[in-house]
Amino acid sequence: MEGLRPIRVAKEDGEEEGQPLSPMARVFHEPNSNIYIIIIMGFKTPINLDVLKINLAQTFLKHPRFPSLQVVDEENGGEMRWVRTELNIDNHVIVPKLDPNMDCPDKFVEDYASNLSNTTISRSMPMWDVHILNVKTSEAESTSILRVCFERVRKG
Template sequence: MTKEEVEEEPLSPMARLFQLQELDNCIVTMIGFKAKLSPDIILDDLKHNVYKHPRFCSKLSDDGARWIKTNVNVEDHVFVPDIDPHEINEDGDSFVDDYVSRLTLNPLDKARPLWEIHILNVKTSDAEAVGVMRCHHSLADGMSLMSLLVVCTRKSSDPEAFPTIPAIKRRGKTMSHPFSDKGWFLRLIFVIYSTLILIWNTIVDILLLLATALFLNDTETPLNEGAGVGNNLRRFYHRTVLLDDIKFVKNAMSMTINDVLLGVTQAALSRYLNQRYGDKDGEDGTTTSYLNNLPACGGYVGQGFGM
């Protein structure tokens, strides 16, 4: 990669936060494909599209405070490991999980743009090949990653056409406040009340933020055991969930897809913590799934693990 510096731009506050050594936050994305992947095709698409996203062709300055535009050699960012068939042992899913987990031990090279793609032509339970994309969270958010992936793909029915994104369906008219059809005095009272509530919540959030920065610490749980320790291995497991099932729950409960996914994630974490606390407190190392083993917090005992 050449070091031709074109322009510099300071990092945003959130980008600086993600660059802290205690966080060093990366996004790992796994995509399954119905056919084996050709590295040459992927390299060619990246050469024609990566320059459209400034963060993907920028590197950090030496002091880590600015983005420096640079030329990108995409070959340095695409990895195709030589996979031994005996290493897979007819279990492609475990191999992919192990491979992605090992990536957490290798930090991204900050001398070049902070992203990389790994091509795994390994057959799993639901794919013929898997692509793994890893980029630093200071580089992009979810929308930026999705836009990059979209411009690097084409329709199967028309190899020259970009994929089409379904139009967003509006939920309908926004509900008006309860005093919209009342007199001006009641509307004024409602506006004053809403403003006071907003000010109060803002003050509480600011005080909690300051207290957290000064002396409040996160509660120690099995989820953060070993957090912050150098070269701490993060174990990745992936599961495939049918979109039709998620939509079924969404429609039945009149919510969004994000609501369903958040609820499933919360339920899974609660069940995991309930099991871990049960194992820790049980004398024989076993626990009963229907018992609530979650510790009380401020006089409240969580009950969210039964979903």
């Protein structure tokens, strides 16, 4: 945790007091650490892929980070920078072939989401993907899982 300074918080009397970062905050500062945010959403109807891709392009991809790569800028002392790249949405929308009559779809969705934390997203493309599971569970007709990687790469 070299180079981390304690955050400063104001006491009631106005003085500042140093406070160490929380364990989770420290993880975000560790070199070469990857943090995956996984969001599971259930829907009342099967997911229409064409509509999903159009909506991603019109909303999600307008945010500058989602169509960008994190790269080291050697000309500026190894500073990390976001660089926009061409994005093929089909590389980010994953639709596995599923058996609609599987024995336990709820367990399948839970295991699928859990396994996403054990796999990585290629660093050659923006680090997010959406998984479409058009299988009926006890709570939804279909499920989408959004996975976003927040990566910290060691400089130099």
